[in-house]
Amino acid sequence: MAIPVLFSALVLLVALLCCHATAALQQLAHDVGCVHLPVVHSTKVDRFSDKRGIQLQLANRSDVAYYAQLSIGTPPQPVFVQLDTGSFELWVNPDCTTVSGSDAVFCERAGRYDVTKSSTATSLGTNRTLRYGIGAANISYFTDTISLAGSPMMLQDVQFGVATASEDAFSGILGIGYGKGIGTGYPNFVDQLWEQNVTRVKAYTLALGSKDSQEGVIVFGGVDTSKFAGKLARLPVIPPAQSPDGVPRFWVEMKSLSITRPSGLNTVYDGGAMPVFLDSGSTMTLLPANLTMAVARDFGAQAPDANGFYKIDCALTALNGTLDFAFDGVTVRVPYKELTREVASNPPSCFLGIVASDRFTLLGDTFLRSAYTVFDLETDSIWMAPAVNCGSSPAALSNVQDLSAVTGECGVREIAESTSSTQVPSTGVDDTEAGAVPTSTTTVVSQPSGTTTQMGARPTLDNASNPLGAHRLTWVLVITAALHLFTGI
Numbered sequence: 001m002a003i004p005v006l007f008s009a010l011v012l013l014v015a016l017l018c019c020h021a022t023a024a025l026q027q028l029a030h031d032v033g034c035v036h037l038p039v040v041h042s043t044k045v046d047r048f049s050d051k052r053g054i055q056l057q058l059a060n061r062s063d064v065a066y067y068a069q070l071s072i073g074t075p076p077q078p079v080f081v082q083l084d085t086g087s088f089e090l091w092v093n094p095d096c097t098t099v100s101g102s103d104a105v106f107c108e109r110a111g112r113y114d115v116t117k118s119s120t121a122t123s124l125g126t127n128r129t130l131r132y133g134i135g136a137a138n139i140s141y142f143t144d145t146i147s148l149a150g151s152p153m154m155l156q157d158v159q160f161g162v163a164t165a166s167e168d169a170f171s172g173i174l175g176i177g178y179g180k181g182i183g184t185g186y187p188n189f190v191d192q193l194w195e196q197n198v199t200r201v202k203a204y205t206l207a208l209g210s211k212d213s214q215e216g217v218i219v220f221g222g223v224d225t226s227k228f229a230g231k232l233a234r235l236p237v238i239p240p241a242q243s244p245d246g247v248p249r250f251w252v253e254m255k256s257l258s259i260t261r262p263s264g265l266n267t268v269y270d271g272g273a274m275p276v277f278l279d280s281g282s283t284m285t286l287l288p289a290n291l292t293m294a295v296a297r298d299f300g301a302q303a304p305d306a307n308g309f310y311k312i313d314c315a316l317t318a319l320n321g322t323l324d325f326a327f328d329g330v331t332v333r334v335p336y337k338e339l340t341r342e343v344a345s346n347p348p349s350c351f352l353g354i355v356a357s358d359r360f361t362l363l364g365d366t367f368l369r370s371a372y373t374v375f376d377l378e379t380d381s382i383w384m385a386p387a388v389n390c391g392s393s394p395a396a397l398s399n400v401q402d403l404s405a406v407t408g409e410c411g412v413r414e415i416a417e418s419t420s421s422t423q424v425p426s427t428g429v430d431d432t433e434a435g436a437v438p439t440s441t442t443t444v445v446s447q448p449s450g451t452t453t454q455m456g457a458r459p460t461l462d463n464a465s466n467p468l469g470a471h472r473l474t475w476v477l478v479i480t481a482a483l484h485l486f487t488g489i
């Protein structure tokens with residue numbers, strides 16, 4: 001297809017060198033400006049397993065979190081870490097004995113870093129406690145070499161934490177929020193990519209991928225123009241001093257929240273304009289209680305369960321409706337299916353992907369799967385478009401200003417396909433003017449196609465886990481938003 005005219009020639013040149021580097025070109029790779037890693041869904045079986053039995057176990061996990069693989073040390077030790085835009089630091093080696101069942105299996109399979117087996121490891125002799133919305137870790141700081149799966153590039157002397165104790169964590173975390181001088185007292189992973197000239201810009205792109213695609217991409221230092229259509233809207237990041245919690249997160253102004261029912265009828269919710277932050281480390285989207293309640297009612301849930309989750313009819317996931325998150329210049333329409341947490345109990349259970357919180361207003365994975373997002377830490381901007389998937393073309397940026405000229409390559413056809421979710425089944429479910437709620441309660445609940453997951457036979461969510469109580473983790477969800485800032489050492 002024709003290359004979008006405004007797309008910078010330099011960007012394209014670099015793209016060819018960099019992101020499609022062949023073996024012959026790899027010695028150039030240090031100069032070429034971007035690194036792209038697959039973003040792995042916890043449901044993607046083959047990525048997390050090397051034994052068939054384990055595959056089945058992991059295949060039962062819900063779409064709780066998103067991972068990328070790092071190789072740490074010399075020789076390299078592969079470790080999966082959770083990609084987290086809501087925190088600032090990298091750490092590995094959670095205590096897998098503090099989580100149970102399939103979480104523990106997953107935890108073991110994600111890989112561990114043995115500091116004694118790396119010739120390049122250096123202990124910094126300092127410790128810290130990191131606390132998250134759910135979970136905590138005591139870490140000791142080390143520096144070591146970190147290489148990136150699928151890339152010949154290596155970062156030297158990267159500071160990160162090795163856990164000496166943790167609770168409610170089933171993988172290490174790659175915090176990719178603001179680093180040196182803002183969220184941390186030292187250069188974090190994103191800073192190091194830039195400082196060591198692996199990337200030319202301090203920016204990265206996150207496309208988590210839809211539930212059906214099971215794989216997304218993160219491009220450090222670049223974009224992937226095959227993951228969206230048209231232009232990116234620029235949203236200024238709200239400075240910490242003006243943000244609701246004073247923390248340098250990726251806070252942006254949401255303009256409104258509305259629902260587009262399968263009939264096409266759109267209703268705007270009251271009170272949808274507010275600051276929200278973008279947090280890939282949160283399974284769920286967290287919104288004020290009254291707004292959550294209003295959305296939940298439109299999904300047929302009258303009240304939350306004991307854990308604060310809204311149980312909904314799984315038949316809704318097959319309907320062609322969306323929850324529409326509007327920002328200045330871009331509206332992300334999240335299909336019902338992507339908005340839903342599906343749990344493979346028997347029969348399957350489904351939960352609204354939004355929970356009420358008086359602590360955070362954040363857009364988590366149940367939103368981010370449907371968005372294409374560039375986190376630009378140079379000009380403190382979020383660049384956003386609705387996610388569309390029409391292939392793979394990661395490309396480096398030489399300058400963040402080029403983002404205003406970048407055009408997604410996906411066409412109208414792919415947009416239609418990606419927003420129409422699954423085909424409307426003939427289950428007798430229909431939507432009414434009053435709402436998206438099935439009118440017939442005797443409807444046979446259809447198993448949504450593409451449902452992978454899930455966690456096994458537990459019939460309901462574990463009521464010992466209050467998502468807002470921020471204590472016991474179960475397989476239900478994670479919230480890795482850092483509770484405190486830890487600047488300086």
Ligand SMILES: *[C@@H]1O[C@H](CO)[C@@H](O)[C@H](O)[C@H]1NC(C)=O
Pocket residue numbers: 125126127140164
């Ligand atoms: C850091 O933690 C380790 C492991 O718990 C401990 O052995 C060490 O004494 C601690 N160092 C400091 C400076 O507190």
Ligand SMILES: *[C@@H]1O[C@H](CO)[C@@H](O)[C@H](O)[C@H]1NC(C)=O
Pocket residue numbers: 129137138165166167
């Ligand atoms: C982490 O360290 C703190 C402070 O030293 C300590 O109180 C806490 O018990 C430790 N946590 C775990 C899980 O060991």
Ligand SMILES: *[C@@H]1O[C@H](CO)[C@@H](O)[C@H](O)[C@H]1NC(C)=O
Pocket residue numbers: 195196197
């Ligand atoms: C990165 O590039 C800059 C500018 O070309 C140079 O000054 C700096 O030394 C380089 N840093 C590394 C670690 O290669």
Ligand SMILES: *[C@@H]1O[C@H](CO)[C@@H](O)[C@H](O)[C@H]1NC(C)=O
Pocket residue numbers: 269270271288290291294
């Ligand atoms: C929720 O409460 C806020 C503040 O009281 C109000 O502005 C907003 O309209 C309410 N939203 C809904 C959906 O009731």
Ligand SMILES: *[C@@H]1O[C@H](CO)[C@@H](O)[C@H](O)[C@H]1NC(C)=O
Pocket residue numbers: 262263264320419420423424
């Ligand atoms: C879904 O809804 C959109 C907009 O209302 C419409 O354009 C599209 O054709 C619908 N798709 C299906 C499969 O009904």
Ligand SMILES: *[C@@H]1O[C@H](CO)[C@@H](O)[C@H](O)[C@H]1NC(C)=O
Pocket residue numbers: 056057059060102455456457
């Ligand atoms: C996972 O799913 C497989 C196949 O559906 C089933 O055989 C297995 O028992 C499940 N594992 C757990 C832990 O529930």
Ligand SMILES: *[C@@H]1O[C@H](CO)[C@@H](O)[C@H](O)[C@H]1NC(C)=O
Pocket residue numbers: 463464
């Ligand atoms: C969870 O629910 C079960 C069944 O309703 C109940 O027996 C149990 O006490 C509850 N646990 C907690 C911690 O609330």
